[in-house]
Amino acid sequence: MQAKLTLPLLLLFLAGNISAQYKDYFTNETMRLDYNHVGNANEEHFAFDQMVNDGEWAGNKTVLIDELMLGKYFFEVQDPKSNKVIYSRGYSSIYGEWETTPEAKENWGSFHESLRFPWPKQNVNILIYKRNINNGFDPIWEYQVNPLHHRAFTAPVKDHYNTFDVVINGAPEKQVDIVVLGEGYAADDMGKFRKDAQRFADVLLNTEPFASFKEKFSIRAVETPAPHSGVNHPHQDIQTRSALSVTYGAFNSERYALGYDNKLIREASAAVPYEFTAILMNDSIYGGGGIYNLYITAAVDNAFQEYLFVHEFGHHFADLADEYYTSASVYEVDMQHLEPWELNVTANADAATIKWKDIVTPNTPIPTPWEKAKYDEHSIKKQEKRLEMRKAKVDEKVMEDFFIEKRAWDDELLSNMKYSEHIGAFEGAQYKSNGLYRSAANCIMFTRHHQFCPACQRGIKLIIEQYTK
Structure with missing residues (x-):
C-alpha cells in the first residue's frame, strides 16, 4: 500500500496525471x-463484494481527476503498469458519520x-x-479490479423500473445528471410522485447559483412503488416497510432520515x-439528510419542503457544512482538524x-461583528421548546407554525444588522x-x-464546472 500523501503532495501528484485520456x-x-x-x-476494514455494470457512463469524460478533494474519503483508480491516476473522486459515507457516534x-x-x-x-x-x-489523506484500502472477475456482473440494469424525464438539457457526459427516487409512494401515488419530482427540479433550478446554470442540469426520475404510503418513523411509533428502506431516526435522531440498503438504492x-x-x-413530517456524493432524502409534504430540498442537496452536491450551531448534531464533529475541509466554513x-x-x-472587519448574543439567547430557548414539543409528540402542523415563527424572527434580526449584506467572517x-x-x-x-x-455559491459553482467542463 502506498505511503500517506499530504494535501500539497497529493495536489501535485494529481496535477501530473490530469492528462489521462478516457478512451x-x-x-x-459504468x-x-x-x-x-x-x-x-x-x-x-473493507471487504470486496462484487462489480456491477451500472449502465451508461454519465460523467464528464474530460475532467477525470478530482482536484477539489472534498469529503472524508477519497478514492483513486490507477493504471498498474504506470501507477498513473486515471480517475479520482472525493466522497463521504454513512459509515464515516456512524463511526463518530x-x-x-x-x-x-x-x-x-x-x-x-x-x-x-x-x-x-x-x-x-x-x-x-492535517487535511491530507492516509491510504486505508487497496484492491485490484479485474473486469473479468467471476463476480463482475457485466449486464446493465434494464427495464426493471418505470422511468421518466423531468428536465433534459443535453447528453449525460456534458450535464450534471440527477436521479430522483420516490420513497413511501404506493402504486396509486405515482401521479403525486411525478408532481413532486417536478417540484423538486423547479425549486432547485430556481435557487442560485443553480438557476444561473440550469441549462447544465438534467433530471430523470425512477418509480419505486412501495406496498403502502409513507415512511418508517420509529420515534413516532409508525412502522412500515418501504421500497428503498429509508427510515427516519438515523443515529437515533428523529428527523434524520437515511436508507441503509445501498444495493437497493443503487439498483434503482x-x-x-x-x-x-x-x-x-x-x-409530511419534517426530516431528511444529505451526504456528499451519496444521496439526499427530503420530506415532500412539510411546510419547509423547499428548504429541505436545497439544504440537503447542498450537502450532497458540494459537501457544504451545516453552518448552524445552536441545535445538536446527530454525530460527533471531529474538532481535531486544524481547518474544516468544507468550502463554506x-x-x-x-x-x-x-x-x-x-x-x-471591502472595509469589513474580520471577524465580523453581528448580533450573536441576541441570536444565541433566542435560539437556545427555541431549541429547548422544540425538544419539549417533540417529546410531547405535538401535531406536525403545530411544529410547522413554531418554525415559521422562528424563521421570521431569524430573518428579521439577521437582515437588519450593520454588516448583514457584507461578506466577512x-x-x-x-x-x-x-x-x-x-x-x-x-x-x-x-x-x-x-x-x-x-x-456556498462559489463551492457549488466549482462542482458544476467539474462535471460539465
Whole structure:
C-alpha cells in the first residue's frame, strides 16, 4: 500500500496525471464496485463484494481527476503498469458519520458502500484514502479490479423500473445528471410522485447559483412503488416497510432520515444515467439528510419542503457544512482538524489568509461583528421548546407554525444588522459556537433561509464546472 500523501503532495501528484485520456483506459459503461465497510470508533476494514455494470457512463469524460478533494474519503483508480491516476473522486459515507457516534464506541457496525467510475478496459488498482487531521489523506484500502472477475456482473440494469424525464438539457457526459427516487409512494401515488419530482427540479433550478446554470442540469426520475404510503418513523411509533428502506431516526435522531440498503438504492438509481441522487419521501413530517456524493432524502409534504430540498442537496452536491450551531448534531464533529475541509466554513479569521479572502466585502472587519448574543439567547430557548414539543409528540402542523415563527424572527434580526449584506467572517458555524466562521450573516446552511451565502455559491459553482467542463 502506498505511503500517506499530504494535501500539497497529493495536489501535485494529481496535477501530473490530469492528462489521462478516457478512451485509452475506459469503455462507455459504468463500473460499480461494491464492498462492505466494517469497524468501530477505533478501527475500520473493507471487504470486496462484487462489480456491477451500472449502465451508461454519465460523467464528464474530460475532467477525470478530482482536484477539489472534498469529503472524508477519497478514492483513486490507477493504471498498474504506470501507477498513473486515471480517475479520482472525493466522497463521504454513512459509515464515516456512524463511526463518530456513541454506538460505535461500544459496538461494531457494517455498512454496504459503492464506488462508481468508468468501466476499465484492463485491470486497475483502487486505492481508498481517509482524511487525516492535517487535511491530507492516509491510504486505508487497496484492491485490484479485474473486469473479468467471476463476480463482475457485466449486464446493465434494464427495464426493471418505470422511468421518466423531468428536465433534459443535453447528453449525460456534458450535464450534471440527477436521479430522483420516490420513497413511501404506493402504486396509486405515482401521479403525486411525478408532481413532486417536478417540484423538486423547479425549486432547485430556481435557487442560485443553480438557476444561473440550469441549462447544465438534467433530471430523470425512477418509480419505486412501495406496498403502502409513507415512511418508517420509529420515534413516532409508525412502522412500515418501504421500497428503498429509508427510515427516519438515523443515529437515533428523529428527523434524520437515511436508507441503509445501498444495493437497493443503487439498483434503482442505475435505471437512468446519474451522478447525484435525490430520494423524495412521501411524508409530511419534517426530516431528511444529505451526504456528499451519496444521496439526499427530503420530506415532500412539510411546510419547509423547499428548504429541505436545497439544504440537503447542498450537502450532497458540494459537501457544504451545516453552518448552524445552536441545535445538536446527530454525530460527533471531529474538532481535531486544524481547518474544516468544507468550502463554506473556516477556523481561520485572518483577513489576509481566510479561504474566501478574495470575495470579502471591502472595509469589513474580520471577524465580523453581528448580533450573536441576541441570536444565541433566542435560539437556545427555541431549541429547548422544540425538544419539549417533540417529546410531547405535538401535531406536525403545530411544529410547522413554531418554525415559521422562528424563521421570521431569524430573518428579521439577521437582515437588519450593520454588516448583514457584507461578506466577512461571522463567528458560529458547524455545530460550534466559537472558533468557526461562516461567510455571511445568513444562509440556507445556517437557518431556514432562502439563499446560499457567497462561500456556498462559489463551492457549488466549482462542482458544476467539474462535471460539465
